[in-house]
Amino acid sequence: MTNINELRQPAARKRHYPSDTTDAEWAVLEPLLPVPACTLPTGGRPEKHPRRNVVDAIRYVNDNGCKWRAIPVDFGIPWRTVYGFFQRWRASGDLARMHAELHELVRLHDGLNARTVAVILDSQSVKGAETVGQDTRGFDGGKLINGRKRHLAVDMRGMPLAVMVTPAAPHDSIPARDQLFRLRLTHPELTAAWADSAYGGTLVDWSHTFLGITLKTVPRRKDQDGFAVLAKRWRVERAISWIMRARRNVRDYERLISHSEAHITWTFITLMTRRLTRPPRPPRAAPHPVEPAATDTKPIRLRSLQPRTVRLAPAALS
DSSP, X not given: OOOHHHXXXXXXXXXXXXXXXXXXXXXXXXXXXXXXXXXXXXXXXXXXXXXHHHHHHHHHHHHHOOOGGGOOGGGOSOHHHHHXXXXXXXXXXXXXXXXXXXXXHHHHHTTSOSSOSEEEEEEEEEEBOTTSOGGGOEEETTTTEEEEEEEEEEOTTOOEEEEEEEESSSOTHHHHHHHHHHHHHHOTTOOEEEXXXXXXXXXXXXXXXXXXXXXXXXXXOTTOOSOOOOTTHHHHHHHHHHHXXXXXXXXXXXXXXXXXXXXXXXXXXHXXXXXXXXXXXXXXXXXXXXXXXXXXXXXXXXXXXXXXXOOOOHHHHO
């Protein structure tokens, strides 16, 4: 005789899309998801659809770039429900928490310290679709792109640490102050940052004086003609290429900037989840061809994780 509870359970879905989670990936991701509302003291309705199907549907939209209304019916979930989970997890901060915890797990998986002391910064301008409003878009005169700009911070292995989206019009050094300030608040152990020459000038003195972060610029080569792989910067350039593998990120379609950041975050969550299901990456035996060989053997001193006092300058942050 069939149990009534078994009849209420949805049939197991066959996973045949490249964006679907494997059993190993789901074992990593499931404990990081927020607790269902029905288990909290405040209460809530039990969730009707399996969370793994919800995550697979979000990853499908992110990887294939389709509209929310075009989610295949074989997921067994209405598109409004999938979009509701996407929006709630972003607004509650759970998505950012999942990203931060996965970043630490990946570093521990590779035999590194869970908290990085150095980051690499860069930005990418992308065209905005007609759904992007005029108040959240701008024109990048250097790249001749009308849309938005993504500001990325990665560690020394290229794993993403933070992402911020702004209109494309401001110079990189202007939103970089907000980006560095956020990094200082969330990662008090940071001591150094590398970036291109657009982040130079007064930003170097400002970050050192008010945030205690040593910002170093990596200029172009004197004989450089076109694109060239540069020391330190190649890591963040590679991370930007990882973003473009998800078709939803090829162009900015989101009405809200926060949704653009959420889609990029989901791309990196998928990347790090897959990284955790593979063997650890061995350390590089020889330095990268564009990296200078280390000349000193002094040990790296890690800062204490105690919060550091941040000096705020109203004129500088305006």
